[in-house]
Amino acid sequence: MALSQVRADAPLRVSPQPVRVAVWAVVLAWLARRLWRLLVLIARCPAALLGLSVVVVGIVAWQVLGLALLLGILGTVLLVLLGWRLRWPDGFHRGVSGPVRGWLRGGWVYRRRWTTAMDTAGLTVTRNGTTYVPPLLRARSTSSVDRVTVRMIPGQTLEDYAAVSDRLAQTFGTTDCRTRSVPSKPHLVELWLLVCDPLTALVNPFPADRAGLDAGLPVARAEDGSTWRLRIVGNHILIVGATGAGKGSVLWSIVTGLTPSIANGVVKVWAVDPKGGMELAPGRHLFDRFAHGDSTDQAGYEAGFADILEDAVGVMRSRQDRLRGITRLHTPSTDEPLIVVIVDELAALTGWVADRTAKKRIESALGLLLSQGRAVGVVVIGAVQDPRKDVLPMRDLFPTRIALRLNEAEQVALVLGPGARNRGARCDLIPDSLPGVGYVTVEGIAEPVRVRFSHITDNTITTLGQPARVPALTVVKGGAAA
Numbered sequence: 001m002a003l004s005q006v007r008a009d010a011p012l013r014v015s016p017q018p019v020r021v022a023v024w025a026v027v028l029a030w031l032a033r034r035l036w037r038l039l040v041l042i043a044r045c046p047a048a049l050l051g052l053s054v055v056v057v058g059i060v061a062w063q064v065l066g067l068a069l070l071l072g073i074l075g076t077v078l079l080v081l082l083g084w085r086l087r088w089p090d091g092f093h094r095g096v097s098g099p100v101r102g103w104l105r106g107g108w109v110y111r112r113r114w115t116t117a118m119d120t121a122g123l124t125v126t127r128n129g130t131t132y133v134p135p136l137l138r139a140r141s142t143s144s145v146d147r148v149t150v151r152m153i154p155g156q157t158l159e160d161y162a163a164v165s166d167r168l169a170q171t172f173g174t175t176d177c178r179t180r181s182v183p184s185k186p187h188l189v190e191l192w193l194l195v196c197d198p199l200t201a202l203v204n205p206f207p208a209d210r211a212g213l214d215a216g217l218p219v220a221r222a223e224d225g226s227t228w229r230l231r232i233v234g235n236h237i238l239i240v241g242a243t244g245a246g247k248g249s250v251l252w253s254i255v256t257g258l259t260p261s262i263a264n265g266v267v268k269v270w271a272v273d274p275k276g277g278m279e280l281a282p283g284r285h286l287f288d289r290f291a292h293g294d295s296t297d298q299a300g301y302e303a304g305f306a307d308i309l310e311d312a313v314g315v316m317r318s319r320q321d322r323l324r325g326i327t328r329l330h331t332p333s334t335d336e337p338l339i340v341v342i343v344d345e346l347a348a349l350t351g352w353v354a355d356r357t358a359k360k361r362i363e364s365a366l367g368l369l370l371s372q373g374r375a376v377g378v379v380v381i382g383a384v385q386d387p388r389k390d391v392l393p394m395r396d397l398f399p400t401r402i403a404l405r406l407n408e409a410e411q412v413a414l415v416l417g418p419g420a421r422n423r424g425a426r427c428d429l430i431p432d433s434l435p436g437v438g439y440v441t442v443e444g445i446a447e448p449v450r451v452r453f454s455h456i457t458d459n460t461i462t463t464l465g466q467p468a469r470v471p472a473l474t475v476v477k478g479g480a481a482a
């Protein structure tokens with residue numbers, strides 16, 4: 001009878017021949033299965049694997065070398081590791097503690113719960129009865145972040161992972177989870193799972209570093225504990241944040257980083273503080289020029305701002321004449337320093353100016369500087385509270401934008417570009433208690449990175465650029481100075 005003719009109400013009767021198996025073979029198979037499961041369990045649990053390896057290697061070494069020699073070798077290894085940790089903590093972290101921590105957490109926290117986590121987050125795909133789980137490729141750790149690399153299933157995008165980042169953080173017991181693309185590997189996604197938030201602690205000023213002008217100024221701490229550097233040469237920088245968000249700390253972190261270059265004449269800062277000098281006055285000794293508005297000026301309160309910006313345009317024009325056909329990017333030198341124009345509240349120059357003549361002069365000069373200045377060593381760094389186009393029409397001319405705490409979620413797109421909030425830049429959720437925290441873009445990474453700028457007090461500002469204090473000599477009566 002053909003299969004198509006089998007009727008449901010007349011089941012096929014099958015009588016298999018009995019197969020005889022010896023009892024010892026059944027027991028052996030059962031034991032082999034148990035042993036295999038145990039080995040898989042050990043292989044999946046790094047702590048068990050490490051423990052087992054240490055025991056086995058220890059026993060073999062004891063047999064071969066004897067106890068005294070074994071203890072001697074172990075002691076030497078421990079001393080070398082301790083010395084490494086004390087002398088080169090960063091290298092020790094990169095070479096030893098980071099990989100070990102990543103391996104342990106990769107196995108214990110992530111691989112163990114991986115399938116369940118992917119399933120409950122809706123990141124698995126079932127086709128024809130087979131469930132596909134995105135494979136976890138690698139886990140690395142710093143003291144604050146676990147970076148887990150995952151190969152996405154065909155058809156998935158980074159946004160699929162970003163949309164469930166809160167679920168992943170909850171499943172793995174971390175405080176937050178961010179998704180990052182991996183440069184030139186479009187099928188990979190890196191999950192940054194925040195174990196603790198290093199940005200709740202104040203960030204101290206970074207030591208001024210002479211290479212900063214080329215390598216980028218060290219101005220902020222990123223949430224993986226690394227130092228975030230800001231490139232000044234060939235750049236314009238816009239800082240946006242609600243009132244009290246810490247825009248001042250960004251400006252002062254930059255000025256602190258520039259101090260060695262200001263001292264040796266390679267950088268000149270021209271400061272404009274339309275709030276009557278309230279923010280920038282403590283550092284006036286570092287500025288080559290300082291305009292803070294003058295209510296007694298016959299030409300008007302804002303005339304001084306227009307003068308300084310037009311002078312910067314003059315420098316720009318003369319450098320363009322000289323460098324035309326020679327280079328496409330000016331190199332700062334003592335003969336031709338980098339001019340850094342710092343403006344504390346840009347809106348006071350673009351949106352709220354009462355004097356129409358001054359407003360026109362300022363807008364025209366700012367537009368010229370922002371569109372042509374950076375190649376010839378005239379850069380603009382501006383801070384603003386409100387990023388809307390009617391307040392700051394030339395917002396898009398700033399290549400680097402820093403977003404601190406913002407009042408509304410929609411403002412994130414205005415500062416960091418469309419989709420930045422979905423990719424993790426939740427500036428509207430930064431609490432008031434964390435001034436100086438914001439999101440920035442990092443070269444080679446498409447997603448904004450969360451950082452905290454260093455906190456510079458007024459006392460520190462007044463001592464910036466001053467020679468270190470030498471203790472005063474005390475005169476001892478009848479003797480030499482001590």
Ligand SMILES: Nc1ncnc2c1ncn2[C@@H]1O[C@H](COP(=O)(O)OP(=O)(O)OP(=O)(O)O)[C@@H](O)[C@H]1O
Nearest residue numbers: 241242243244245246247248249435436453454455
């Ligand atoms: N990086 C930081 N770390 C810790 N505290 C900070 C930091 N930046 C600023 N603060 C503190 O937050 C408060 C507000 O800072 P700041 O004046 O710089 O904000 P702002 O954005 O410039 O505000 P506004 O626009 O009103 O001038 C100050 O008390 C300052 O000491």
